[in-house]
Amino acid sequence: MLWGAHSGGLEVRTLPDGETRLAGRFPYGSATELRGGPNPRREMFAARAFAARIEGGQDIHLLANHDFAAPLASRGAGSLTLTDTDSGLEFDARISAAMREVSFVRDFLGTLAAGLVGGISPGFGVPDGGEEIRREGDGLLRIVHRADLVEISAVTKPAYPQAQIEARAWELTAPARRNLTNPRQRWRA
Template sequence: MLWGAHSGGLELRTEGGETRLRAIFPYGRETVLGEGLGRERREMVAARAFADRIERGEDVHFLSGHDFNKPLASRSAGTLTLTETDEALTVEARIGADMGQVSYVRDFLSAHAAGLVRGLSPGFRVRPGGETVEERGNAILRTIRAADLIEISAVTKPAYPQAQIEARNWQPYDEGAQRSGRRPAAALRWR
């Protein structure tokens, strides 16, 4: 699974023992994820890239730090709402008073209050044909156009705009292989 993130999008409010979270992951913004082999690696998530699973109402989890052992909300529990526009994915989660008694939830809320957890990071799988990779001078740009959103997390160090994602291969494969339907060896594909 891949992760991309955006910093500064988390807003928390507590009323009557329930905490409400609102966050925005903007679309169409290029970010530099790092350099490899002397080339700058850039990535962008296109508008409505996560639309398929969201529109079908499939379950998505809101997690602390991409850890499925630390769920904060989910669509199936009725505590997570995802809204997609051409500009952004908006995440709204409700953390009930009963969940506020769970140790990792208290840790998350305390870390957010201290200003340590401010980023938003979607965990996704790119669908077949759902990405483009292009060379731009001394840079490579990967654009995610269609991906299955599995989870979205509150994180300390998001990949968007400055953290690096290590689970990707940054070497595009040639267009001839794309046209012929041949896929590169696993070591040469984006993960």
């Protein structure tokens, strides 16, 4: 699974019944610089890149910092709504008053209230033929046309660490690709 990131904001509201609502958006069509310098590498998601899994109804989770041990909401539990539009992936999550009593949820909401969490980062895999890599000026641009969304996370720092960029196998040609699932070969936000 690969992870992408965006510095888009989260909207947080706590309702009178104690339920907390989180809403956020991951934009399409907006290139992100993954590596600068003389050979920059940028990435962009095409419109509705996540449409297949969203429209297919698969269970997708909202996590704190890509940690499946820290689920905040899910489609399967009925607490996460995902909307895929031409301009971006939007979500609305409901964290019940009872969930707010869980220690990792309290910790997450505390860091969120302190302004330490504010980015959105999807966890995804790219199927064969789902991406295009092309030359753009002195660097490369990766356009993700289709991706299998597994989770979306609220993250502290929505950026791709340079140490793992090369795991993406940037090539101008488009040979058959394999999904990278080894934790050392993931993009992290």
